[in-house]
Amino acid sequence: MEIPAQHAAHMARAVELARLGHGTTSPNPVVGCVVLDAGGQVVGEGFHAYAGGPHAEVVALAQAGERARGGTAYVTLEPCDHTGRTAPCSLALLDAGVARVVVAVSDPNPQAAGGAERLRAHGVEVLSGVLAEEAERVNEEWLTLVRLGRPHVTWKFAATLDGRSAAEDGTSKWITSPEARADVHRLRAAADVIMAGIGTVLADDPHLTARPERPHAERTSVERVPLRVVVDSEARTPQTARVLDDAAPTLVAVAADTGTELKADLLRLPRHDGGLDLRALLRELAARGVVSVFLEGGPTLAGAFVAQGLVDRVVAYLAPALLGSGPAALGAAGVCTISELHRLTFDDISPVGPDVRLVARFTPDSDREK
Template sequence: MATPGEVDAMRRAIGLAARGLGSTSPNPVVGAVILDARGQVVGEGWHQQAGGPHAEIHALRAAGDAARGGTAVVTLEPCNHTGRTGPCAQALIAAGVSRVVYAVGDPTPAATGGGVTLTAAGIDVESGLLAPEAARGNEIWLTAARERRPFVLWKYASTLDGRIAAADGTSRWISSAASRADVHRLRAGSDAVVVGSGTLRADDPHLAVRGVEGSFTQPLRVVVDTNAKIRPGARVLDDAAPTLIAVAEDADTEHLPGVDVARLPRTGNGVAVHALLGELYGRGVRSVLLEGGPTMAGAFLAAGAIDKVIGYLAPVLLGAGAAALGDAGITTISQALRLDVAETEHIGPDLRITAYPSRIEEN
């Protein structure tokens, strides 16, 4: 059973892991803390970038000889394979630790089995410590690993009565400058930002990250433009960040020479959501920030492809205008997608609500 010191170390490791958000994809975020034989913290680390040393290696280097006979506390089961770096399970064995505590098992076929390898080497292994918290911190990578598609976060900003634009179509700005700055931080932590052709026509968005300090990679800007109506001068086609235009298989794209285009199956009035996510996954995208308007959000919701929702609610009333969510195939209250609210926070004058879909079955 984990000691109070190991519980504290795991909480610290979860916090360390979060520092890697936006720079480790397609790898997970991982944090590690090394306790010496007396239970004192002697080393810590986190996975800082894809291809670089894993969290355990950083922590072991910081601990040095003090790791021998101590405990490694890690948010994810130590890997058991050689990729761009060596197996962390073997590194822990070589360092002479006597105990390893990890939160979440590795679900990938190539890397799983670290716990078994450590146990076979005579190391005491405990799994599951603070697993829900650690899994939430690694929700992007775990979803992608288990479902073979990117994790999708739908972000929207609306008035208190659920409007994203006034009756005349104007929408700048419903949310505050503080909320808009927060959205750039969401972009910086995502592999791709997705909008639809309606948003493109209405706002001509740029979609690149601005005003965010720290290490991150500009996300792939994705425009779902079924019939390829985007104009060549659209801001999203500049060189500030990579851009992908997703179109139907039969769309005419002759006016887009040199533009990266993905041709996807047509379904109804748009392209198939899961085909789009499969295309993005194949390109290494593990997290999607869905910034599209109500039609795009409704399509993703109808496809069961929204994993998280962040809504910025401004203290504003309009009474008429476009709603935040379009047709999602929900026709009666029993089909409503209920949300579990995980966090509420004031961002400037706005209220930011973070929630996760929770399908409620009718009794």
């Protein structure tokens, strides 16, 4: 289907608006909306800014007022048709008297879906699938949660050009530049969970907090503090570890049969393949409203996530440096022969200070999560 230029342009703006809510809407999706009057002029714009707040359609319709009557609404996600913390957006659109609604992505959540059907039943023209790929990308974390029943996982690592994450003697701090580290804090701040394994905690004593450098004008009243999660099957996290301070909440995932006196919020999980059941971990996090996980730390935990098909996106920072020896960024990842290697597609390759940031995603494959 050929998409009219005006539909693509207005939906592109809605996608841009949706992106503004990234990192503050969990466990809800990010959504953008643009409203045109009957003459085709933009009269309202909005995005979902925070969970429990007004939805994108409501914000845009409030801005448009009576000018929305007989007009068109462009929405990145099918308008919801259920009452949660807010009223159904389908009813808001009907009350506003819009004549047409253009949707990018149908809502896969059975509890909220049905908005398009209700609108059509009341005589509103509904067009679906406009810029669906772009709208899915901006909302990929939430869509992963709804479709797969687990949070979206981004694995981040920093390494030298020869793929080493640390020197042979174990020293590993500041392989990449201050600019790259600032970029990491920006990504951390947008995640619901920052996760590391016990090996990283013991070797580096990381803080695992998000400290993004943002101009005051860009700060909002809904700044969140990501949950820190330590994967520690034997409960070896030192009581003095920085990850247990009061800078942010912390959850320590341990094996169900591990005895410990560690004073921390513990999540007991089944064992699996010499470690913890990572699928069970992600299910538990999803039950707590976690939509996105930012996985950091050492090669062992990363390898386990990759081997089980639980990584959705990889963000790599490569420094123009060589070590020649030392641990690799990724440990055993379920590959025994070259035909089993994990294939990804690059989304972005950008300079960050003197370093390079690579963003790649696994090729969609329903069989990847084995």
